Amino acid sequence: MWLTQPFNERSTQLFLGVLLAAMTLVTLLHLVVPAGHPLHVNAYTVNLFGKYLSYALLAVAVDLVWGYLGILSLGHGAFFALGGYAMGMYLMRQIGDRGVYGHPELPDFMVFLNWESLPWYWQGFDMAWFAFIMVLLAPGALALVFGFLAFRSRVTGVYLSIITQALTFALMLAFFRNEMGFGGNNGLTDFRDILGYNLRSDATRLGLFLATGVALAVGYVVCRAIVGSKLGRVCVATRDAEARTRFIGYRVERFQLFVFVVSAMLAGLAGALYVPQVGIINPSEFSPIFSIEIVLWVALGGRATLYGAVIGAILVNYAKTVFTGVMPDAWLFALGAMFVLVTVFLPKGVAGLLAYRFKRRRNDADAQEVTP
Amino acid sequence: MSLIKSLSQRDRVFDFMAPAESPVDVRHGPILYMEDVTVSFDGFKAINDLSLTVDDGELRCIIGPNGAGKTTMMDIITGKTRPDQGQVWFGTRHNLLTMNEPEIATLGIGRKFQKPTVFEALSVFENLELAMTADKRVLPTLFARLDGPARERIDEVLEMTGLAEQRRRPAGVLSHGQKQWLEIGMLLMQRPRLLLVDEPVAGMTEQEMERTAELLTGLAGKQSVVVVEHDMGFVRSIARKVTVLHQGSVLAEGSMDEVQNDPRVIEVYLGESEEAA
Numbered sequence: 272m273w274l275t276q277p278f279n280e281r282s283t284q285l286f287l288g289v290l291l292a293a294m295t296l297v298t299l300l301h302l303v304v305p306a307g308h309p310l311h312v313n314a315y316t317v318n319l320f321g322k323y324l325s326y327a328l329l330a331v332a333v334d335l336v337w338g339y340l341g342i343l344s345l346g347h348g349a350f351f352a353l354g355g356y357a358m359g360m361y362l363m364r365q366i367g368d369r370g371v372y373g374h375p376e377l378p379d380f381m382v383f384l385n386w387e388s389l390p391w392y393w394q395g396f397d398m399a400w401f402a403f404i405m406v407l408l409a410p411g412a413l414a415l416v417f418g419f420l421a422f423r424s425r426v427t428g429v430y431l432s433i434i435t436q437a438l439t440f441a442l443m444l445a446f447f448r449n450e451m452g453f454g455g456n457n458g459l460t461d462f463r464d465i466l467g468y469n470l471r472s473d474a475t476r477l478g479l480f481l482a483t484g485v486a487l488a489v490g491y492v493v494c495r496a497i498v499g500s501k502l503g504r505v506c507v508a509t510r511d512a513e514a515r516t517r518f519i520g521y522r523v524e525r526f527q528l529f530v531f532v533v534s535a536m537l538a539g540l541a542g543a544l545y546v547p548q549v550g551i552i553n554p555s556e557f558s559p560i561f562s563i564e565i566v567l568w569v570a571l572g573g574r575a576t577l578y579g580a581v582i583g584a585i586l587v588n589y590a591k592t593v594f595t596g597v598m599p600d601a602w603l604f605a606l607g608a609m610f611v612l613v614t615v616f617l618p619k620g621v622a623g624l625l626a627y628r629f630k631r632r633r634n635d636a637d638a639q640e641v642t643p
Numbered sequence: 644m645s646l647i648k649s650l651s652q653r654d655r656v657f658d659f660m661a662p663a664e665s666p667v668d669v670r671h672g673p674i675l676y677m678e679d680v681t682v683s684f685d686g687f688k689a690i691n692d693l694s695l696t697v698d699d700g701e702l703r704c705i706i707g708p709n710g711a712g713k714t715t716m717m718d719i720i721t722g723k724t725r726p727d728q729g730q731v732w733f734g735t736r737h738n739l740l741t742m743n744e745p746e747i748a749t750l751g752i753g754r755k756f757q758k759p760t761v762f763e764a765l766s767v768f769e770n771l772e773l774a775m776t777a778d779k780r781v782l783p784t785l786f787a788r789l790d791g792p793a794r795e796r797i798d799e800v801l802e803m804t805g806l807a808e809q810r811r812r813p814a815g816v817l818s819h820g821q822k823q824w825l826e827i828g829m830l831l832m833q834r835p836r837l838l839l840v841d842e843p844v845a846g847m848t849e850q851e852m853e854r855t856a857e858l859l860t861g862l863a864g865k866q867s868v869v870v871v872e873h874d875m876g877f878v879r880s881i882a883r884k885v886t887v888l889h890q891g892s893v894l895a896e897g898s899m900d901e902v903q904n905d906p907r908v909i910e911v912y913l914g915e916s917e918e919a920a
Contacts, residue, residue: 273786502785504769508762515760519829520748520779529781 277495286578287488294484301477314473318548319592321480323585325545328487330568330580332537335494337566338575339503340530341510342427346435347538348562349442350410352552354539356446357409359459359552360393361402362470366463379461380454390452399466406543407536414535415528422524422531427513436559443557458553465547476548483544487581490537494577497533506530567606571613573620582621667734667751667836669699674837674867675720680729682715682891689715690726691891697837702863704878705871707888708911713871716888717839721754722747733837753835757842759822763815767806767825770814771797774829796832803861804828805854820851824858837867844877856881 277283297320300312329351336342368375372382376389395401417438421431449455468475497503508516509523517523546552555561565584572583590609594602617623667674675697682690690712697703705713718724719731722744731739739747748754762770775793778784789797801807804824809817814825823843830838840859844852852874860881862868872878878885878899885902887894895905902908 497785500785501772501787502781504762504765504773505784507764508773511762511764512760515762516773519774519833520745521773521784522779522781525781526784529785 273500274492274496276499277492280495280499282578283492283495286491286581290484290488290491294481298477298481301473314476317473317480318476321476321483321548322545323588324480324483324487325541325548326565326568326588327581327584328483328490328541328544329538329565330572330584331487331490331494331577332534332541333565334569334574334577334580335497335537336531336534337569338577338580339498339506339510340527342527342531343429343432343566344435344531344534345432345559345562345566346437346439347534347565348559349435349439349557350414350535350538351542351545351565352439352442352446352554352556353410353413354406354542355546355552355556356453356459356542357396357402357405357539358543358546359462360396360405360453361399362462362465362547363459364393364397364402365465366461369463370461378454378459380449380457381452384449386452393452403543406539410535410539410542411532414532418528418531422527425524436562439557439562440559443554443559446554446557454553456553458551458555459546460551460553462547462550470547470550479544479548483548486540486544490540491577491581493533494537497530498577502526502529564606567610569620571609571620573617573622573626576620576622576626579620579622586621668736669734669836671735672698673732674699674701674734675869676730676732676735677716677719678730680719680726680731682719682724682726688891690719693729693888693892695886695893697867697869699836700864700867702860702868702881702883703870704882704885705869705888706873706875706878706885707894710890711888712891713888714841715891717754717841717869717871720747720837720839721752748833751834751836752839753830753833753837754839755823755826755830755841755843757845759819759826761814761817761822761825761829763813765814766811767801767814767817768797768810770825771800771828771832774832776833800828800831803831804858818851820847820854823847823851823855827858831862831866835866837869838862840868840870842872843870844872844874852877853880 278287297312297317300310301314301317304311306313329347332350333344333347336344336347363378366378370379370382372379374382377386381389396405421434426434445451446453446458447456453459462470464470465475465479468478470476498506505516505521505526509521509526513523542552542556564587568583568587569580570583571587572581573579587606587609590605591602594605613620619626673696675695677693677695680690680693681688693712693716695716705716707713715724719726720739722739722742725740733739733747733750733752737750742750762773765773772789772793775796777787777793798807801810804827806817806821806824806828809821814822817825827838827840827843843859844855847855856877859868859870870878870881882899884897885899886896887902887905887908889911894911895902895908897905
């Protein structure tokens with residue numbers, strides 16, 4: 272079957288193996304090793320790893336459009352934040368009457384703003400299934416409309432990058448407004464439960480970490496399946512010679528739109544898993560700087576490999592955690608230095624180091640595929 | 644009246660029940676038939692009363708000095724340029740002047756441009772796979788799997804173009820000549836009935852030219868090939884029939900020897916070309 276195809280690839284097997292091993296190791300070190308032992312992983316760290324994994328999924332989504340389709344989206348933070356807001360709305364509704372004002376239905380910020388009733392677009396978010404569908408649907412719909420207009424008009428290259436920046440910036444300004452009904456500047460926070468489990472308990476945090484790991488695995492396999500299909504080859508063909516691809520009969524804009532929407536949905540999923548782990552979603556996730564940072568992760572890790580995006584996201588964010596703890600002021604310099612060093616010495620990113628080995632493996636896999 | 648007539652016509656009630664039209668009718672010999680075609684750009688007649696017939700399975704070379712109208716002629720056949728007057732037929736059934744570019748391409752006229760464009764990041768095999776005639780919508784492409792006949796077709800074209808050993812190499816590392824062959828191969832994947840090839844050997848080495856000559860002569864018979872070329876040596880090595888264009892119309896037509904000995908041809912073209920060579 273189409274979706275099981277990636278499991279035959281060595282690189283996917285290796286990636287899933289490493290991910291599974293890491294998830295098992297963290298779980299064991301957290302649960303089995305007693306607290307106080309130097310190898311014990313505390314709940315805070317588990318939570319941190321969960322956050323990295325959601326960033327990794329976001330990076331995979333960006334690599335899908337940038338690496339394989341050649342669309343440098345500087346607005347993927349918008350899809351991430353939309354997924355996050357959908358999840359945040361569900362979590363807000365879960366609070367129920369336990370808010371500061373004790374209103375049975377309205378979130379605190381609405382009571383504070385003297386709103387009488389729930390706006391129509393908040394309806395349904397008390398149901399988990401509805402919210403989880405919206406996590407994919409909201410970013411997907413935005414990507415569909417935006418992509419349809421952009422690709423139909425054949426906007427590509429730097430112009431597309433600029434309008435994706437404009438998109439996320441516009442959304443940031445909109446979400447800052449209190450009248451929008453998304454908590455304005457403060458965003459959505461003070462979450463308590465998810466699916467009935469207390470968000471502050473260690474067990475829920477571990478569960479969220481594992482769920483994010485599974486989502487990353489699923490997202491990775493979906494992307495691999497797309498990239499490894501004939502559609503993936505059409506994408507690469509479009510990236511390198513768009514006019515030629517059109518000439519041999521492919522409706523290029525439709526392929527671009529399809530992949531863009533899938534990528535936006537994955538970014539939304541990543542945002543939805545990120546929000547319960549950090550406990551807040553606010554308009555700063557829409558900031559253009561954040562979207563540019565995602566692209567930096569992918570560039571550092573290595574473009575058009577997918578696993579490179581994962582490596583890049585985890586590496587940069589781990590470094591960020593360390594640096595902002597030790598020398599907060601030096602972080603941006605460190606990020607800049609990392610980017611410069613990688614660009615100069617590892618033009619294909621960290622994944623480029625591994626590429627030679629993987630290339631041989633991939634060729635083997637192809638050989639098996641071609642001569643069954 | 645005509646409505647009633649069409650409704651009462653019982654032999655063809657539904658369009659989808661009508662037999663599929665056979666693509667190209669070549670029972671009368673010619674696959675391409677151009678008659679009295681004229682095109683002018685701002686008063687300049689790029690093509691002037693051009694009449695040309697290419698038989699099914701023929702390999703035809705078109706030569707002529709710069710500005711003779713060779714490329715414009717190709718543009719007319721592929722639907723890129725509309726002539727001011729004249730007729731262009733593909734087989735005896737298809738009037739090419741009523742069709743647009745994609746329709747003409749689907750009908751089976753493939754064109755190779757001068758500058759080779761292949762998908763450099765994809766392997767030779769994958770380049771051919773993408774070019775293959777198939778359902779090219781998004782979802783069918785996502786779920787597409789290569790079946791046996793498709794694989795055989797790709798292998799066949801790899802064999803024809805002499806790229807069998809390069810099948811797994813990225814197209815970007817191929818030599819200039821190999822890229823040209825790959826591009827011809829990509830056209831062949833669409834099983835064209837008529838192949839228009841524009842200056843295939845420009846920038847090629849001697850050996851590459853020989854290989855290209857073998858490739859093109861090998862294709863003739865299975866499909867019709869029209870080659871526009873400047874290189875006289877190359878034309879001599881492949882051509883059975885040569886058409887000389889001059890100022891937008893046919894100056895001479897015949898075997899290479901006949902054409903070469905035609906005084907008018909020597910005057911306008913071959914003479915000076917021979918000196919240059």
